[in-house]
Amino acid sequence: MKPKDKKKYIKQREKIKCYNNPKHKPYLRNEYPQWMNHPTIEGAKLCGRCYQKLTHPPKFTPKERTRRRSAQLRNNNPMKTPEIAKKISKQQKGKKNSFYGKHHTSKTKKIQSKKVSGSKNARFGQKRAGTKPAKKQSRKMKKLFKTGKWAPPKQLKGKANPKFGVPRTATTISKISAANKGKPKKRAHKAKLAIAAAKQKFKKGDNANEKRLEELLKKIKVPYLVQSLKDKKRKNEFTAELMEKFASCKTKPDFFIRPNIVIFADSDYYHANPEPHQDPYHNGRWLDGHKASKILRGGITAGAKRKKDTRIRNCLKDSGFIVVSLWDSDITFNQKDCKRKIRAAIKQSKTSKS
Numbered sequence: 001m002k003p004k005d006k007k008k009y010i011k012q013r014e015k016i017k018c019y020n021n022p023k024h025k026p027y028l029r030n031e032y033p034q035w036m037n038h039p040t041i042e043g044a045k046l047c048g049r050c051y052q053k054l055t056h057p058p059k060f061t062p063k064e065r066t067r068r069r070s071a072q073l074r075n076n077n078p079m080k081t082p083e084i085a086k087k088i089s090k091q092q093k094g095k096k097n098s099f100y101g102k103h104h105t106s107k108t109k110k111i112q113s114k115k116v117s118g119s120k121n122a123r124f125g126q127k128r129a130g131t132k133p134a135k136k137q138s139r140k141m142k143k144l145f146k147t148g149k150w151a152p153p154k155q156l157k158g159k160a161n162p163k164f165g166v167p168r169t170a171t172t173i174s175k176i177s178a179a180n181k182g183k184p185k186k187r188a189h190k191a192k193l194a195i196a197a198a199k200q201k202f203k204k205g206d207n208a209n210e211k212r213l214e215e216l217l218k219k220i221k222v223p224y225l226v227q228s229l230k231d232k233k234r235k236n237e238f239t240a241e242l243m244e245k246f247a248s249c250k251t252k253p254d255f256f257i258r259p260n261i262v263i264f265a266d267s268d269y270y271h272a273n274p275e276p277h278q279d280p281y282h283n284g285r286w287l288d289g290h291k292a293s294k295i296l297r298g299g300i301t302a303g304a305k306r307k308k309d310t311r312i313r314n315c316l317k318d319s320g321f322i323v324v325s326l327w328d329s330d331i332t333f334n335q336k337d338c339k340r341k342i343r344a345a346i347k348q349s350k351t352s353k354s
Helices: 003-015 048-055 062-075 082-091 106-116 132-147 170-180 187-199 208-220 240-248 302-318 328-333 335-353
Strands: 027-029 032-034 255-257 261-266 322-327
Touching (some): 003 032, 261 335, 322 335
Parallel strands (some): 261 322
8 A cells, every 4th residue: 555545544544433432442453543343233333342342242240350360369379388478578579679669659659548448448347456466466566665676656745746836737627526526535634625725715805794894993993904805915915824823723714903803704694693683684674593403505504503613713712812703783783892892802912912
């Protein structure tokens, strides 16, 4: 065939597409693309692969084929015999290994991990603890530890840790929370969490009760310190030393008067006022005191809430603070009594100082 005719023939044959899959390409015979006639449909063409499947269909499905191959390897595995296994291991050791000195790329590592992760893993859903391989490994590690050949890695803390100052992603945080969900926490761990929470800034602004008490303190002309807000900075915020002292008692008072007076503006509902009181949010209507059995928001009873408050107050008193607790209803409707309590606390602090 002449070169011009050859080019024309190749172009014509390249325009033809496989009936089963147009993306399939023909196989080449002496640089000429070859197509097969469809056995049942007239005028339709097939690539060599599709034609082979139609004329000689496979006995087994791909899944069945892989299952049979794996079973064959399992039964006739040469590595089962120790002599052959030693020979193969010697052949593939060190520089004789074809992969010696090479490393997998990050892409191949990801592909390999996907193949073995989740339900694809042969040990998926099985507990390793208590099994023979786990016990064998533990015995081996104990021997190494006794001889001094192996030691558990020390956890790097502070700036020595490479992850120091690196914020965790949302996915890692959700994973950690999911793993720790439902697990019982120790007392020491709970105490640490409470101290950490006391140091954090959650407050966005003062509530109506705190604003009323702040106006009252301004009337008395007493300098005071307040809680730090999340988004705003105020001149008269608690110092870092004060925050640490309050955190040790797992609390954050609303106001602080130097040198050692702590003031709480307690809500009648959230802190379960046991006495009859006026509601400052509903035109001063009278309400009965909260019984100890009453369940408050968050599922805590009034009695349990009072016990918690007394425990916090006692902790502050033991650390040298004078505690003044004022109810929301008293701040609104009985300001004289509130002023008297604050002034009495100031006098007490002066006498104790002298």
